[in-house]
Amino acid sequence: xxxxxxxxxxHTIPRRSGLLQAQIDDTxxxxxxxxxxxxxxxxxxxxxxxxxxxxxxxxxxxxRICPACLRVQINCPAGYLTLNGGFxxxxxxxxxxxxxxxxxxxxxxxxxxxxxKVIEEDKATRVTTTDIHLARGIGRxxxxxxxxxxxxxxxxxxxxxxxxxxx
Numbered sequence: 001x002x003x004x005x006x007x008x009x010x011h012t013i014p015r016r017s018g019l020l021q022a023q024i025d026d027t028x029x030x031x032x033x034x035x036x037x038x039x040x041x042x043x044x045x046x047x048x049x050x051x052x053x054x055x056x057x058x059x060x061x062x063x064r065i066c067p068a069c070l071r072v073q074i075n076c077p078a079g080y081l082t083l084n085g086g087f088x089x090x091x092x093x094x095x096x097x098x099x100x101x102x103x104x105x106x107x108x109x110x111x112x113x114x115x116x117k118v119i120e121e122d123k124a125t126r127v128t129t130t131d132i133h134l135a136r137g138i139g140r141x142x143x144x145x146x147x148x149x150x151x152x153x154x155x156x157x158x159x160x161x162x163x164x165x166x167x
Contacts, residue, residue, distance in 0.1 A: 040066035042073075045111035052111045068112040068130040077116050077128035079135025080162045084124035085148065087167040092125065098145065099127060102138050132161040139163040 038047040039057040045066050046055040052066050071077065081099075088095060096118070106113045116128040129135045136152070143150040148167025154160070 034062070034064060038062040038064050040064065040069055042066070042069040043111065054108070054111055066112060068114050071130040072114065072116050075116065075128075077130065078159060078161065079129035079132045080160075081127040081129070081135045081138055082124055082162070082164045083127070083142070083166075084164075085166040087146065087148065088125075088165075089123065091146075095142065095146065096125065098141060099138050102141050103129075103134060106134055106137060132159065135161050135163055139165055 034047045036048055037055075037058055039045070039061040040047075040052070041063050042065055044057060045052045045068075046057050046061070047053075047064070047066070048055060052068075065073070083095065083099075099118075100115070103113070103115050110131075110133075112131060113134045114130045115134070116130055117126075119126040119128075127135070127138065129138075132154075139150055139152070142148070142165050146167055148165055151164045153162040153164075155162075
């Protein structure tokens with residue numbers, strides 16, 4: 001059982017050191033336009049030195065919602081991860097703990113990396129994320145720990161990644 005990469009477009013998945021490289025997407029198009037420092041009123045992430053970081057904000061900081069909080073508010077995921085199969089159903093709680101632990105680990109360094117929703121269904125669970133890298137990382141972690149079949153469906157024109165993990 002291996003990893004299968006499927007592209008729904010004629011584009012290949014751009015890579016650097018094995019990571020998918022996201023294009024600057026609509027929710028993050030203000031990267032170089034924000035006054036420094038700027039704080040997100042929802043999550044308290046601070047935009048400084050060209051990126052969103054977990055810093056202590058200054059009282060005179062400008063306020064603007066960060067791209068991750070915006071994606072959560074408008075429910076506009078960049079990553080979709082669907083988990084299913086007999087093994088998943090019998091180990092759902094343990095596997096979901098891995099999913100949430102991976103998100104927490106990534107979020108310490110990258111404030112824009114978040115799970116938007118976890119949708120539980122009878123035979124599957126769908127996890128939506130604010131970032132394609134988080135969806136990819138969770139999928140890779142599941143494959144590394146539990147093996148199974150992992151498929152990537154990347155749509156470059158939409159900067160959207162759909163991942164299916166089955167075991």
